[in-house]
Amino acid sequence: MPKHVAVIMDGNRRWAKNRGLPVKQGHKAGGQVLKQLATYFKNYGVKVLTVFAFSTENWFRPKEEVDSLMKLFEEGTENDVRISIMGNISSLPKSLRNRIYSVQKRSEANKGLHLVTALNYSGRYDITEATKKIAGKVKDGIFQVKDIDEALFEQHLATHGIEFPNPDLLIRTSGELRVSNFMLWQLAYTELFFVDKLFPDIDEADIVEALTAFQRRQRRYGGHKY
Amino acid sequence: MPSVLKSNNVLLGSSWHALAILGLSRSGDLGLRLLWHIMHLIVSIWYFVLGLTNTLESFFISSGLFKRYRCLDISKVQYLAVVIDSEEARETLKVLELLRWLAAIGVLKKSKEALTLWLKSERMSKETTGDQLFEQKYMSLEVISFSDSKHAVAKAANFLFKKHYLSANTEKPKLTEPDMADALEALGYGALEPDLMLIYGPARCHLGFPAWRIRYTEMVHMGPLKSMKFGAIIKAIHRFTTVHQNYGT
Numbered sequence: 093m094p095k096h097v098a099v100i101m102d103g104n105r106r107w108a109k110n111r112g113l114p115v116k117q118g119h120k121a122g123g124q125v126l127k128q129l130a131t132y133f134k135n136y137g138v139k140v141l142t143v144f145a146f147s148t149e150n151w152f153r154p155k156e157e158v159d160s161l162m163k164l165f166e167e168g169t170e171n172d173v174r175i176s177i178m179g180n181i182s183s184l185p186k187s188l189r190n191r192i193y194s195v196q197k198r199s200e201a202n203k204g205l206h207l208v209t210a211l212n213y214s215g216r217y218d219i220t221e222a223t224k225k226i227a228g229k230v231k232d233g234i235f236q237v238k239d240i241d242e243a244l245f246e247q248h249l250a251t252h253g254i255e256f257p258n259p260d261l262l263i264r265t266s267g268e269l270r271v272s273n274f275m276l277w278q279l280a281y282t283e284l285f286f287v288d289k290l291f292p293d294i295d296e297a298d299i300v301e302a303l304t305a306f307q308r309r310q311r312r313y314g315g316h317k318y
Numbered sequence: 319m320p321s322v323l324k325s326n327n328v329l330l331g332s333s334w335h336a337l338a339i340l341g342l343s344r345s346g347d348l349g350l351r352l353l354w355h356i357m358h359l360i361v362s363i364w365y366f367v368l369g370l371t372n373t374l375e376s377f378f379i380s381s382g383l384f385k386r387y388r389c390l391d392i393s394k395v396q397y398l399a400v401v402i403d404s405e406e407a408r409e410t411l412k413v414l415e416l417l418r419w420l421a422a423i424g425v426l427k428k429s430k431e432a433l434t435l436w437l438k439s440e441r442m443s444k445e446t447t448g449d450q451l452f453e454q455k456y457m458s459l460e461v462i463s464f465s466d467s468k469h470a471v472a473k474a475a476n477f478l479f480k481k482h483y484l485s486a487n488t489e490k491p492k493l494t495e496p497d498m499a500d501a502l503e504a505l506g507y508g509a510l511e512p513d514l515m516l517i518y519g520p521a522r523c524h525l526g527f528p529a530w531r532i533r534y535t536e537m538v539h540m541g542p543l544k545s546m547k548f549g550a551i552i553k554a555i556h557r558f559t560t561v562h563q564n565y566g567t
Contacts, residue, residue: 215529216495219471224493227479240476242468269536269561276529277468284522284537304361309521 094260094306096140097133098282100274101126103266103290110290119157121292123164130173132299134205140256142208144274158188161209165195172204178250179213208254215276222248251278258282261306263299265291283309376549387552390423394559398425399512399535401527403519406543416518417459419548423555466507467528474501502530511535514558516551518543536561 101122108118126143133141145161165175175195184192192211225248229235235244251257259275259282267288271279285302287294379387400416407413478501482491502508511531515538517524522539524532538554540546 214533216498216533219530220493220495220498223471223475223478223498226475227483227493230479231483237476237479240479241472245468245472245475269538270534271532271537273533276532277471279524280467280526280529281521281523284524284539301361304358305522308358308361308365 093137093303094283095138096142096254096256096259096261097138098142098144098259098262098275098279099129100144100262100264100272101291102264102268102272104292106266107290107292116157116160118292119160123160125292125294126164127167128296129294129299130168130205130207132296134173136299136303138205140206140208140254140259142210142251142259142275144210144213144272162188162191162195165207165209168207169195169199169202172202173199174202174204174206175199176206176208176254177211178208178218179211180217181211184212206254208251210250210274213250214273215271215278216273218250218275219245219277221250245277249277251275261285261302263287263302265289265294372550373547376547376553379549379552380547387549387556390552390556391559392424392555395425395513395555397510397512397514398555399515399527399532401515401517401519401525402543403521403525406519409543412543412546416543416546419551423551425555460509462528464526467526470502470505470507470528471530473505474498474507477501477505499530514538514555516540516554518546 104118104122105115106118107121108115111117130141168175177192177196181189181192222245226235226240226244230237230240246252246257249257258278258280261283262271262275262279263285264271265287267286269286271284275282283306285305287298287302289298378384382388398420400420402413478493478497481501482493482497499508507528507530509531511533512535514536515524515527515532517537517539518541519525520542524537536558538557540550540554
């Protein structure tokens with residue numbers, strides 16, 4: 093069973109548009125599905141669930157969408173879910189930042205599923221930030237130039253500190269066959285599973301299919317059998 | 319997905335849920351173990367049927383029986399990436415056959431040079447010809463390996479440190495994504511982002527293709543290299559040329 097599953101939650105807006113509903117209904121429906129997914133994955137033994145909410149390229153989201161997500165997190169803290177946010181939080185509105193810090197603090201002792209949400213995040217942003225941190229530490233004398241390698245890089249990515257930092261399985265909805273600037277470094281050996289449904293339409297059967305596909309593949313990392 | 323198989327998936331879902339809750343992996347309940355194996359058998363049969371269907375479809379596409387695949391607009395595929403599992407890449411003849419197919423489709427310039435390049439495992443510099451139209455029409459072959467990926471990013475970080483941080487100025491510069499892109503370019507790792515990626519191997523993952531370059535690359539898993547089909551390549555390229563990409567809208 094995968095230890096870390098990542099999900100690109102694509103299609104909430106189109107789902108609402110297809111039904112002639114306001115966009116916020118799509119996000120509400122997506123939020124309910126996310127809650128269900130967290131339960132499914134927890135039951136299947138997955139330890140970490142990372143979801144891609146907003147990228148640095150399309151961050152300008154309406155308040156309802158953001159509020160919907162924050163409400164979900166706050167409910168999650170009461171269900172033994174540990175909430176973490178990764179991304180450029182510093183550029184978010186102060187009130188939102190405070191809510192994020194509060195949710196993270198309240199849930200840090202939870203032992204259940206670790207739900208990591210990528211907000212205002214992109215893979216390139218992650219790599220660039222890691223570069224800045226490393227360069228700054230070399231400047232400060234903490235590391236030397238010769239220490240800069242892949243292992244050091246991994247220690248400075250947004251996923252450092254997560255028990256299983258690299259996803260074993262990525263599920264992307266809405267039929268798009270790409271990762272859309274999500275966890276570019278971390279997805280090197282991640283099983284990619286693309287679902288031809290909008291996010292609010294996915295159900296347990298799709299999750300089972302994804303998990304089964306993960307289990308069936310013979311997995312190798314750079315020539316070593318896994 | 320056919321409705322019968324869809325309903326099977328619902329059955330699988332419910333059964334899987336029950337198994338997970340009961341902790342099948344740790345319990346010794348024979349009945350549940352049997353159910354687990356039955357589930358995997360059903361899924362295996364489904365994938366077998368799917369494989370047969372795909373083989374038949376590839377044959378029909380290669381034979382030109384499907385009208386829509388006859389006229390392929392490859393102009394939309396400016397950069398095609400092909401990722402091959404390291405074990406399977408040793409099947410040199412299969413790799414060469416793949417390159418010949420890509421040349422036949424028109425996405426590869428000349429197969430002879432590509433074959434030579436492959437055997438030498440060297441990077442090919444862009445060919446220059448006097449014919450500008452010819453150069454625009456075809457693509458060159460770039461051969462890369464794992465060292466062009468994460469290792470390249472680490473080298474870029476090294477480069478940026480030396481360029482921006484070594485001065486006596488104590489203030490830390492604000493590095494941006496364009497700075498990173500420029501560093502990779504300066505070090506020779508700044509090639510274009512592929513539009514489409516064909517992945518050959520047992521696992522559906524991009525095997526560490528340069529991370530910086532795959533933001534919006536369409537990724538298609540083609541299965542093992544030994545089972546590669548010309549029709550499957552045509553289908554993948556055709557699908558790409560007709561897809562509408564959404565960018566957060």
